[in-house]
Amino acid sequence: MRSTLLSPVLALLLSTPFTYSLQLESTTEGRLPAMGFNSWNCFNEHINEEKFLTAAQQLVDLGLKDLGYTYVNIDDGWSDKDLWRDPETKRIIVDTKKFPDGISGLADKVHELGLKLGIYSDRGTKTCASYPGSMDYEEIDAKTFADWGVDYLKYDNCFIPDEEEDEYPWAPEWWNTTHDGNKIHAPESYDFSTSRSAQRYRAMRDALKRQDRIIQFGMCNWGHAHVEKWGNETAQSWRIWGDILPQWTGHKDHIAWGVMPILNHALFHLSQTNFWGHADMDMLEVGNGLTPAEDRSHFALWAILKSPLLIGTPLDKVSPETLAVFKNKELIAFNQDESFGIPAWPYKWGVNADWTWNQTHPAEYYSGNSTAGLHVFMLNTLEKTVTKTAVFDEVPGLDSTKKYIVHDMWSGEDIGIYEKEFSIPVESHDIAALRFNEASEGAEEALKVQGKGKRTHHAGRATDEL
Numbered sequence: 001m002r003s004t005l006l007s008p009v010l011a012l013l014l015s016t017p018f019t020y021s022l023q024l025e026s027t028t029e030g031r032l033p034a035m036g037f038n039s040w041n042c043f044n045e046h047i048n049e050e051k052f053l054t055a056a057q058q059l060v061d062l063g064l065k066d067l068g069y070t071y072v073n074i075d076d077g078w079s080d081k082d083l084w085r086d087p088e089t090k091r092i093i094v095d096t097k098k099f100p101d102g103i104s105g106l107a108d109k110v111h112e113l114g115l116k117l118g119i120y121s122d123r124g125t126k127t128c129a130s131y132p133g134s135m136d137y138e139e140i141d142a143k144t145f146a147d148w149g150v151d152y153l154k155y156d157n158c159f160i161p162d163e164e165e166d167e168y169p170w171a172p173e174w175w176n177t178t179h180d181g182n183k184i185h186a187p188e189s190y191d192f193s194t195s196r197s198a199q200r201y202r203a204m205r206d207a208l209k210r211q212d213r214i215i216q217f218g219m220c221n222w223g224h225a226h227v228e229k230w231g232n233e234t235a236q237s238w239r240i241w242g243d244i245l246p247q248w249t250g251h252k253d254h255i256a257w258g259v260m261p262i263l264n265h266a267l268f269h270l271s272q273t274n275f276w277g278h279a280d281m282d283m284l285e286v287g288n289g290l291t292p293a294e295d296r297s298h299f300a301l302w303a304i305l306k307s308p309l310l311i312g313t314p315l316d317k318v319s320p321e322t323l324a325v326f327k328n329k330e331l332i333a334f335n336q337d338e339s340f341g342i343p344a345w346p347y348k349w350g351v352n353a354d355w356t357w358n359q360t361h362p363a364e365y366y367s368g369n370s371t372a373g374l375h376v377f378m379l380n381t382l383e384k385t386v387t388k389t390a391v392f393d394e395v396p397g398l399d400s401t402k403k404y405i406v407h408d409m410w411s412g413e414d415i416g417i418y419e420k421e422f423s424i425p426v427e428s429h430d431i432a433a434l435r436f437n438e439a440s441e442g443a444e445e446a447l448k449v450q451g452k453g454k455r456t457h458h459a460g461r462a463t464d465e466l
């Protein structure tokens with residue numbers, strides 16, 4: 001059976017009690033990770049009403065709405081850079097060239113399709129693309145968004161005045177590196193929930209709570225100010241790292257990052273995610289230039305770590321292969337499970353020793369429970385196809401004395417019945433997504449009738465029977 005010894009880091013993480021985020025009253029909104037579409041990764045600030053109506057209609061027509069993709073989220077660029085705010089009401093003025101019917105008019109059309117509308121703002125004086133920010137206008141903007149029929153707010157972290165900067169700045173990029181010598185280290189006793197960052201995000205949280213409309217709150221402060229220490233009491237989701245890029249590894253100017261660096265950081269903050277609160281790994285880049293294998297891994301990893309699943313590619317141009325990834329019902333079911341709110345956890349690193357910080361080769365072996373069974377996910381971070389093996393003695397929840405039906409979550413088919421271990425070839429940068437269910441009496445005969453046959457491992461040797 002599996003050893004009960006834990007690494008010191010894992011023991012510390014597991015000893016941290018799961019906390020529950022800000023629960024929205026009289027609704028289940030925010031209990032599970034948000035799913036839908038966001039405009040930034042495909043359009044940046046070049047947006048208009050037509051693009052959102054197209055995205056909304058495609059969510060319906062492609063069957064994505066029925067799978068849970070219900071948010072149509074406007075990102076940066078929706079307001080008027082010249083007019084800024086109304087001189088009397090102080091409300092942000094919408095760019096009517098982009099949105100001739102205003103945000104409220106768009107909201108009405110999106111709601112008619114049975115979907116929800118999200119909007120974007122920033123805790124600073126300006127948004128990241130230099131549109132009006134919400135600093136010192138939290139109450140007015142929250143009321144404005146509610147009046148417009150908004151259902152979700154993404155709240156960014158740009159253009160912070162010097163007097164509003166944190167006394168002890170902290171960014172996750174410094175996690176395993178030497179701190180900038182020009183910055184001041186926070187005392188060990190310092191409580192980051194008292195930081196100016198936390199206070200400003202709470203100001204918008206409180207303003208949203210005072211409205212007569214449920215608005216889900218997604219913070220986008222890139223993991224700064226140790227948001228993992230206070231995010232759960234402030235929002236339904238909080239970004240844990242910088243912006244995502246459609247690449248596997250590496251970064252651009254230490255601001256935008258590939259899939260593996262983001263995954264690497266997320267693995268050290270899994271204990272914060274549960275019902276009502278989700279560590280956000282950023283919007284999906286599936287369909288934006290990654291390889292098909294990387295698309296599968298990216299989506300699967302975001303799904304199993306219970307990150308929000310916000311599509312960031314033009315849905316009217318999506319390929320059948322990309323659409324199939326977005327529509328994987330079994331991975332969505334894991335992400336949206338009503339009974340299991342915690343993410344899958346790594347049970348073994350693979351290339352590196354367990355609990356190694358590495359932005360190229362993070363953990364490769366994961367397990368987690370869902371209402372459907374026990375799941376194992378095996379990632380290949382190498383540049384070649386390799387055979388990955390799930391050794392039952394190593395997987396939490398599996399018993400090496402029992403037989404299991406192994407199910408492929410990509411094909412939706414049962415592979416066969418196994419004991420001791422299960423091996424499968426995995427392409428470069430791809431991921432095996434598997435479900436294990438204990439084989440009952442008659443399971444082998446049932447698989448024969450289905451034409452799957454029986455494949456049983458005996459101490460490393462496999463035999464096939466028909």
